Amino acid sequence: MTTNPVPTNQIGLTKQDYVGAKSTLCAGCGHDAITSQIIQSAWEMGIEPHRVAKLSGIGCSSKTPTYFLGQAWGFNSVHGRAASVCTGVTLANRQLVNIIASGDGDSMSIGMGQLVHMIRRNVPVVYILEDNGVYGLTKGQFSATADVGSTLKHGSVNEIPPLDPCTLAMELGCGFVARSFSGNPKQLNMILKAAFAHKGTAFIDVISPCVTWNNHEGSTKSYKTLKDKEMPLHELGFVPFYELGAVEIPPGEAREVEFPDGSRVTFRAIREDYDPTDRFGGYRTIHKARIKGEFLTGLLYVQQGKPTLHDFMHLTEAAIATLPQALVKPGPEVLQACMDELL
Amino acid sequence: MSLAPSTSLQAEETKTLINDFSIEVATVNGSGSQTANNALLRAIFQMGIPVSGKNLFPSNIAGLPTWFQIRANAKGYVARKHDIDLMICMNPETAKDDVMKLPSGSTVIFDEPLKLDTLRGDLSFYSVPFQQIVSASCPEPKLHKLVKNMIYVGVAANTLGIDMQEIRAAIAKQLKGKQKAVELNQTAAQAGFDWADSNMLPQDRLRVIRDNKTDGMLIMDGNTACALGAMFAGVTVVAWYPITPSSSVVEKLSDYADRYRIDPATGKRTIAIIQMEDELASAGVVIGAGWAGARAMTATSGPGISLMSEFIGLGYFAECPSVFMDVTRMGPSTGLPTRTSQGDIGLTAKCSHGDTYHICLYPGSMEECYQFTYQAFDLAERFQTPVFVVSDLDLGMQNWITKPFTYLEGPFDRGKVLDQTQLQEIQDWGRYKDTDEDGICWRTIPGTPGGKGGYFTRGTGHNPYAGYSENPEDWKSNIDRLQRKFLGARAAVPCPILQSTGSKRGLMAFGSSDPAVVEARDILRDTCGMPTDYLRIRALPFTEEVESFLRDMEVIYLVEQNRDGQMASLLRDFFPDLAVKLRNVLHYDSTAITAQTIVDQIIAFGK
Ligand SMILES: Cc1ncc(C[n+]2csc(CCOP(=O)(O)OP(=O)(O)O)c2C)c(N)n1
Numbered sequence: 001m002t003t004n005p006v007p008t009n010q011i012g013l014t015k016q017d018y019v020g021a022k023s024t025l026c027a028g029c030g031h032d033a034i035t036s037q038i039i040q041s042a043w044e045m046g047i048e049p050h051r052v053a054k055l056s057g058i059g060c061s062s063k064t065p066t067y068f069l070g071q072a073w074g075f076n077s078v079h080g081r082a083a084s085v086c087t088g089v090t091l092a093n094r095q096l097v098n099i100i101a102s103g104d105g106d107s108m109s110i111g112m113g114q115l116v117h118m119i120r121r122n123v124p125v126v127y128i129l130e131d132n133g134v135y136g137l138t139k140g141q142f143s144a145t146a147d148v149g150s151t152l153k154h155g156s157v158n159e160i161p162p163l164d165p166c167t168l169a170m171e172l173g174c175g176f177v178a179r180s181f182s183g184n185p186k187q188l189n190m191i192l193k194a195a196f197a198h199k200g201t202a203f204i205d206v207i208s209p210c211v212t213w214n215n216h217e218g219s220t221k222s223y224k225t226l227k228d229k230e231m232p233l234h235e236l237g238f239v240p241f242y243e244l245g246a247v248e249i250p251p252g253e254a255r256e257v258e259f260p261d262g263s264r265v266t267f268r269a270i271r272e273d274y275d276p277t278d279r280f281g282g283y284r285t286i287h288k289a290r291i292k293g294e295f296l297t298g299l300l301y302v303q304q305g306k307p308t309l310h311d312f313m314h315l316t317e318a319a320i321a322t323l324p325q326a327l328v329k330p331g332p333e334v335l336q337a338c339m340d341e342l343l
Numbered sequence: 344m345s346l347a348p349s350t351s352l353q354a355e356e357t358k359t360l361i362n363d364f365s366i367e368v369a370t371v372n373g374s375g376s377q378t379a380n381n382a383l384l385r386a387i388f389q390m391g392i393p394v395s396g397k398n399l400f401p402s403n404i405a406g407l408p409t410w411f412q413i414r415a416n417a418k419g420y421v422a423r424k425h426d427i428d429l430m431i432c433m434n435p436e437t438a439k440d441d442v443m444k445l446p447s448g449s450t451v452i453f454d455e456p457l458k459l460d461t462l463r464g465d466l467s468f469y470s471v472p473f474q475q476i477v478s479a480s481c482p483e484p485k486l487h488k489l490v491k492n493m494i495y496v497g498v499a500a501n502t503l504g505i506d507m508q509e510i511r512a513a514i515a516k517q518l519k520g521k522q523k524a525v526e527l528n529q530t531a532a533q534a535g536f537d538w539a540d541s542n543m544l545p546q547d548r549l550r551v552i553r554d555n556k557t558d559g560m561l562i563m564d565g566n567t568a569c570a571l572g573a574m575f576a577g578v579t580v581v582a583w584y585p586i587t588p589s590s591s592v593v594e595k596l597s598d599y600a601d602r603y604r605i606d607p608a609t610g611k612r613t614i615a616i617i618q619m620e621d622e623l624a625s626a627g628v629v630i631g632a633g634w635a636g637a638r639a640m641t642a643t644s645g646p647g648i649s650l651m652s653e654f655i656g657l658g659y660f661a662e663c664p665s666v667f668m669d670v671t672r673m674g675p676s677t678g679l680p681t682r683t684s685q686g687d688i689g690l691t692a693k694c695s696h697g698d699t700y701h702i703c704l705y706p707g708s709m710e711e712c713y714q715f716t717y718q719a720f721d722l723a724e725r726f727q728t729p730v731f732v733v734s735d736l737d738l739g740m741q742n743w744i745t746k747p748f749t750y751l752e753g754p755f756d757r758g759k760v761l762d763q764t765q766l767q768e769i770q771d772w773g774r775y776k777d778t779d780e781d782g783i784c785w786r787t788i789p790g791t792p793g794g795k796g797g798y799f800t801r802g803t804g805h806n807p808y809a810g811y812s813e814n815p816e817d818w819k820s821n822i823d824r825l826q827r828k829f830l831g832a833r834a835a836v837p838c839p840i841l842q843s844t845g846s847k848r849g850l851m852a853f854g855s856s857d858p859a860v861v862e863a864r865d866i867l868r869d870t871c872g873m874p875t876d877y878l879r880i881r882a883l884p885f886t887e888e889v890e891s892f893l894r895d896m897e898v899i900y901l902v903e904q905n906r907d908g909q910m911a912s913l914l915r916d917f918f919p920d921l922a923v924k925l926r927n928v929l930h931y932d933s934t935a936i937t938a939q940t941i942v943d944q945i946i947a948f949g950k
């Protein structure tokens with residue numbers, strides 16, 4: 001009798017190698033479902049855990065890096081500022097794969113400025129906004145993504161219009177913008193894998209119900225409302241680089257976008273012929289859906305080949321943090337030249 | 344046009360001040376006077392006389408008044424001197440005040456239309472028709488405004504006895520490479536010189552005589568020195584947000600890096616210099632980069648440090664190597680952004696919330712700006728913590744003479760870092776485990792292969808294995824360890840400089856006050872018969888020498904350029920019993936401190 005070996009990915013690691021510490025979030029929290037898909041997609045993509053920097057701000061969502069990729073390096077920093085920490089990390093070592101887990105309070109309020117500038121610089125990172133419309137960790141205050149008319153657990157109603165993280169990111173020129181739902185693991189998995197293949201900032205707004213503060217009647221980001229209203233734009237397929245050749249994409253049936261590593265995303269339109277490479281068409285569809293109260297998910301916008309932070313900085317390929325001293329400490333003749341100039 | 348000083352001094356005997364006087368030039372900001380002033384300063388320096396140059400500039404791009412003070416002193420006193428011996432008045436707006444503030448007997452050179460010579464009867468006035476001279480000597484009317492200031496350089500050279508050859512060389516140095524501008528300015532200076540030669544009666548109050556006291560020296564500002572220190576320390580990530588008076592640290596570094604921090608094999612840079620959206624983000628980059636193994640720094644001033652303070656607390660608690668440079672200006676708030684102060688001593692020492700004390704270095708000269716910045720990176724990595732270099736506007740932006748720097752040899756101290764092989768051998772590694780009992784734990788750099796080096800960094804409570812912990816014992820032992828680590832740095836930071844005369848009367852100071860203290864001690868000894876011992880503090884944590892000085896002296900005058908005696912407060916924190924001997928000598932009117940201020944305050948305490 002043969003026992004089935006534990007499945008491994010292309011670098012020989014089991015899925016167990018991608019898990020982290022046990023979650024301490026509330027049972028049923030949407031954030032945990034996202035964590036599961038981060039584990040799954042990183043494993044499927046064969047990412048080397050030791051090359052990953054998991055960064056976050058503060059919030060329930062920002063705690064999640066502890067719960068995935070336990071062999072990686074994690075940094076739970078200060079509220080809203082993971083973007084700048086990530087910028088420093090990637091400048092120090094451009095060989096690292098960066099993941100930011102953030103919340104809607106963390107990203108859309110206190111950290112809005114840093115997010116905007118991170119996108120502007122196209123910092124290489126998979127940025128996951130775990131969006132529940134509330135401040136979970138500080139016990140249920142409205143966030144800037146709370147919809148008009150949604151209520152707090154104790155009754156007060158939000159009257160101020162929300163910000164849309166995705167159209168904002170698109171406007172800022174982000175080359176990879178997606179929206180998903182923690183209750184749609186299959187789609188989230190495809191999006192995360194594509195995000196790992198993207199060069200530059202990949203921004204994903206994942207609506208993620210907070211079962212403790214925002215899952216009652218009157219909350220527009222509860223599991224029930226979302227399940228009813230979710231409208232996937234397309235059936236998303238992702239063919240990672242390592243499967244190229246193995247999988248044939250029938251021509252003409254789907255639109256596809258190729259990534260720098262050779263991976264391909266395919267889109268089979270469900271509702272309308274949504275073209276994720278057409279930014280202006282995208283705006284129109286998203287805005288129209290919002291007016292109708294629909295909640296669109298999928299890869300909203302993708303543009304490959306934009307220059308990233310590293311193209312702007314002209315750094316050595318090797319991590320500058322660990323270059324040998326001879327490359328970063330000029331010799332005595334340079335000091336002499338500097339002194340002579342001042343003489 | 345006056346041939347002689349229009350108001351003759353009342354037969355009073357005028358002693359000639361040879362190589363010992365100060366000049367102030369009053370101009371309008373943005374009028375191009377900087378080149379003229381620096382040429383004058385440099386020419387005197389090239390004559391072999393120690394000088395210092397201080398620019399009192401407004402927070403404005405063009406139009407507001409600005410003053411430049413040059414002090415020449417054969418004995419090498421380079422602190423600011425309060426009394427001006429030669430005033431050059433070019434700014435109609437301030438001319439009257441500029442004249443009224445002068446001590447009796449001073450000399451004034453002024454732009455003819457200002458007609459200042461009727462203001463006072465106790466000064467020597469020279470009226471100079473600048474417009475006329477510039478019109479006659481410069482063929483292009485468009486350029487008159489630009490070179491008008493150079494005329495006073497020639498006039499001053501003539502009346503003080505400065506060799507025109509030195510003026511020409513100084514101009515060429517200032518405008519290196521711009522041949523047309525060099526010629527234009529040299530011609531203007533010569534025109535001023537020639538005019539004075541035939542129209543001004545020689546004066547014998549102020550005189551420059553060639554000396555050799557500046558041989559082999561050079562003129563520099565502290566921000567350049569800090570930039571050099573950082574470059575040679577192998578800084579790899581620099582994040583910043585512009586703020587006076589710190590901006591030129593990064594701008595200079597960037598200039599140097601363009602030339603000297605390129606990988607010859609690939610032509611790629613070995614340093615990342617990034618201008619962030621604010622100081623908060625700059626601090627985030629520095630902490631993130633330090634965590635990821637880079638030598639990372641920022642340069643800012645007080646308001647920037649305030650914005651960075653949440654991150655600095657994180658850096659302290661999560662133990663991320665990082666260097667923060669504070670080139671201090673006058674606060675609170677925007678304060679006087681173009682004036683100097685030592686007002687961030689308290690801020691930097693305890694920056695952030697909770698219990699924090701940071702390693703702070705207080706350079707007091709150009710050489711120390713260079714050395715301490717270099718050393719800050721070793722300390723940051725050795726102690727895995729934010730390290731502050733606390734400079735100020737006076738050091739950072741003014742002109743100082745210095746010996747050329749010596750090359751700092753040897754390998755960097757990159758601290759306790761475990762590599763893959765070491766990790767394989769160690770059975771029980773914990774990021775925050777104090778295995779060596781010195782408070783410093785072994786860290787790993789993200790990206791280290793092998794699967795054993797990863798750990799989770801957080802600003803929340805953690806146990807020795809970097810696990811989340813709200814356990815009171817974990818908390819307390821961790822924060823106690825951080826204190827031990829900080830105090831352990833006493834053996835590694837620059838020790839104070841002691842100058843002993845065997846007196847029981849002590850002077851203490853730090854940073855840019857040093858030249859004024861040196862001069863004040865001579866005055867106290869020579870004119871008041873009061874010898875003093877002098878200890879210059881150069882770092883926090885305070886070392887053993889600081890404690891013994893406090894113990895040995897009967898009374899200690901602590902000189903600071905702030906209102907509240909911030910260094911005194913720190914000393915009180917660490918040595919409450921001894922600190923009762925401290926007397927505050929304070930200067931905080933936004934100008935650089937003078938020797939006389941120190942002498943006057945010490946005398947006022949009584950013998
Ligand atoms: C500077 C600062 N201000 C306020 C807080 C308190 N705080 C902690 S988490 C949080 C909000 C988190 O909301 P979100 O980012 O949406 O995360 P969630 O808990 O909902 O996942 C706030 C305001 C803090 N930690 N730091």
Ligand code: SF4
Binds near residue numbers: 060
């Ligand atoms: S409070 Fe909300 S967001 Fe936080 S863990 Fe619980 S369910 Fe999740």
Ligand SMILES: [Mg+2]
Binds near residue numbers: 103105130133
């Ligand atoms: Mg939230």
